[in-house]
Amino acid sequence: MRMALVKPFIFQVVGYQNRGKTTFITNIIEKLRAVNLETAVLKHHGHGGKPDHTSIKDSTKHFQAGAAASLVEGDGTIELLGNYRNGTSIAELIQLLGLFHPDVILIEGYKQEDFPKIILIKEENDLLLLKQLNNIKAVIAWPDCLEQTMSYASVPVFPLNSDHFISWFLEQI
Secondary structure, three states, rough: OOOOOOEEEEEEEEEOOOOOHHHHHHHHHHHHOOOOOOOEEOOOOOOOOOOOOOOOHHHHHHHOOOOOOOEEEEEEEEEEEEEOOOOOHHHHHHHHHHOOOOOOOEEEEEOOOOOOOOEEEOOOOHHHHHHHHHHHHHEOOOHHHHHHHHHHHHOOEOOOOOOOHHHHHHHHH
16 A cells, blocks of 8 residues: 655654664665655765766766766666756755655755754764754664663664664654
């Protein structure tokens, strides 16, 4: 049964580097797909510089030669590489993802944006994010930090790899 959404449900997954955001999002995508929800992901490349495109395909050659964008389509799959103007907003990037008609758009990173978000907490120092960020709806805590996070957070806290989170998440949609 497909849920009736007026527009894509947008939700951020944030946390410091090497906290498991990409793995967590991959798991969410698989679980959403199991209930027939299509997901698109916007990832902030927070390591500085442009993302590395190591695969040397014709589309990559076009892009590296200076094309503003290179799009390849085949058998229902699209691969897009593009340079955009400095100052392109996150709203414009979300609009681009909207062309794929997702039910859910997950944003990895962009901590300071004001979309509903979940924070991944792995270490005690990560708890600072609970004071620094806005619109926090839930927390995923690694086992070593679970009890401390539960006593510190004012939003629902779920253990890493818990199926309870996905039930909660589906209720939010």
